[in-house]
Amino acid sequence: MTTDTNTNKITEAKSVIYAEIDRISTELRDLSTDLHENPEVGMQEDHAHEILTNYLEKNGFTVTRHAFDMKTAFMAKYTNGSGIRVGFCSEYDALPSLGHACGHNLIAVTGIANAMAMKALLEKGIASGTVVLFGTPSEEPLNGKIYMAKKRAFQDHVDVCSMLHPNHGNMTYWSGTAIQDVKVEFIGKPSHAGGAPWQGVNALDAVCQAWVSIGLLRQQLLGTDRIHGIITDGGKAPNIIPDRTAAYLYVRATSTDRVEELMVKVENCFKAAALATGCTVEMKWRDAGMCKNVTQNSVMAETYTHYYNQFGRGKPIASRQEQEALQLGGSTDFGNVSVLVPSLHPFFSVPTDSFPHTHEFAKVVGTVEAHEDAIIASKSLAMVSAHMFLEKGFFEKANEEFENVLPKEKRIQE
Numbered sequence: 183m184t185t186d187t188n189t190n191k192i193t194e195a196k197s198v199i200y201a202e203i204d205r206i207s208t209e210l211r212d213l214s215t216d217l218h219e220n221p222e223v224g225m226q227e228d229h230a231h232e233i234l235t236n237y238l239e240k241n242g243f244t245v246t247r248h249a250f251d252m253k254t255a256f257m258a259k260y261t262n263g264s265g266i267r268v269g270f271c272s273e274y275d276a277l278p279s280l281g282h283a284c285g286h287n288l289i290a291v292t293g294i295a296n297a298m299a300m301k302a303l304l305e306k307g308i309a310s311g312t313v314v315l316f317g318t319p320s321e322e323p324l325n326g327k328i329y330m331a332k333k334r335a336f337q338d339h340v341d342v343c344s345m346l347h348p349n350h351g352n353m354t355y356w357s358g359t360a361i362q363d364v365k366v367e368f369i370g371k372p373s374h375a376g377g378a379p380w381q382g383v384n385a386l387d388a389v390c391q392a393w394v395s396i397g398l399l400r401q402q403l404l405g406t407d408r409i410h411g412i413i414t415d416g417g418k419a420p421n422i423i424p425d426r427t428a429a430y431l432y433v434r435a436t437s438t439d440r441v442e443e444l445m446v447k448v449e450n451c452f453k454a455a456a457l458a459t460g461c462t463v464e465m466k467w468r469d470a471g472m473c474k475n476v477t478q479n480s481v482m483a484e485t486y487t488h489y490y491n492q493f494g495r496g497k498p499i500a501s502r503q504e505q506e507a508l509q510l511g512g513s514t515d516f517g518n519v520s521v522l523v524p525s526l527h528p529f530f531s532v533p534t535d536s537f538p539h540t541h542e543f544a545k546v547v548g549t550v551e552a553h554e555d556a557i558i559a560s561k562s563l564a565m566v567s568a569h570m571f572l573e574k575g576f577f578e579k580a581n582e583e584f585e586n587v588l589p590k591e592k593r594i595q596e
Contacts (some may be wrong), residue, residue: 285547362467417547
């Protein structure tokens with residue numbers, strides 16, 4: 183329970199936060215539209231990096247461009263006094279051929295909205311501490327935050343971290359899936375497919391056998407496991423026994439431990455195909471390391487839900503039990519942040535029934551209506567950080583849960 187003093191401070195903070203986000207809403211809409219109309223893929227977000235860092239610097243943040251040895255990453259910081267350090271993430275990369283079909287134009291500006299709201303609290307002396315906004319490139323290939331975590335971006339600069347993501351519904355307890363990907367290459371021996379096929383070693387046979395083996399493996403997997411991919415090279419001509427084939431696959435599960443179990447099974451499928459056909463095989467798992475599942479902090483989640491539901495926009499956020507009963511197969515590199523500090527990554531609803539990564543979703547996240555949804559979600563998430571700054575024991579309670587759920591041995595960044 184909050185004391186009367188805490189309640190008064192929270193009420194004052196709420197007024198300041200909502201007013202500040204409303205004040206900059208038009209500016210955020212302009213930034214979002216600019217990003218939406220100029221999509222850039224991961225690690226090539228030069229325009230996004232420029233306009234976002236310019237905005238933050240103009241508004242009084244100390245900005246580190248090209249942060250953590252990444253060309254399009256940044257860190258923007260504002261400090262007033264000692265105290266807790268709250269962090270937010272802005273994503274801004276787009277999908278090849280689909281543009282902002284994951285709504286990262288909105289994610290970018292919700293991060294800025296939260297950072298500006300916290301800066302307003304600090305400037306006015308309502309709170310004391312630090313706010314940090316991380317510009318996190320290349321989420322779609324699921325590696326930007328992993329690289330940043332390896333550079334200790336989050337664990338050295340913030341005590342908590344959060345971000346928002348547009349979706350076709352509201353959720354605070356979605357965990358995503360842990361994911362690792364592999365590129366596999368089979369090498370055989372070429373020969374004339376019509377004249378002397380017996381002289382060849384068919385690499386296409388190998389990749390096809392591996393594909394069939396993985397397909398058969400699926401009946402022995404959990405309903406939450408996912409193994410899927412594409413053949414990237416199936417040979418060069420039908421009259422040549424293919425001497426090289428290649429494939430690219432994702433392995434997903436609800437936990438990193440389960441992904442590691444599946445990796446062994448997948449590797450065995452590849453090795454067996456190579457042995458059966460006489461090919462050699464090379465497997466290369468993602469250099470950045472595994473993308474982890476998201477660990478949502480319930481203290482933060484319930485506070486976000488409290489404020490979001492007050493706006494009465496769309497359906498109220500469902501209970502934790504109802505949310506966790508749903509199976510979602512998506513992944514995010516924010517999972518690698520959530521194992522380092524107490525974290526929250528809600529979905530907020532935009533006006534569509536379509537899933538992200540579709541043309542319809544790309545269209546919707548560029549609308550005024552979706553922007554209005556993003557503003558409401560930003561205000562709600564900002565209030566979670568207000569409680570971090572102002573409510574005695576709030577951070578300690580969130581951190582206690584974090585420590586209990588994720589002991590130190592589970593926080594390692596490979």
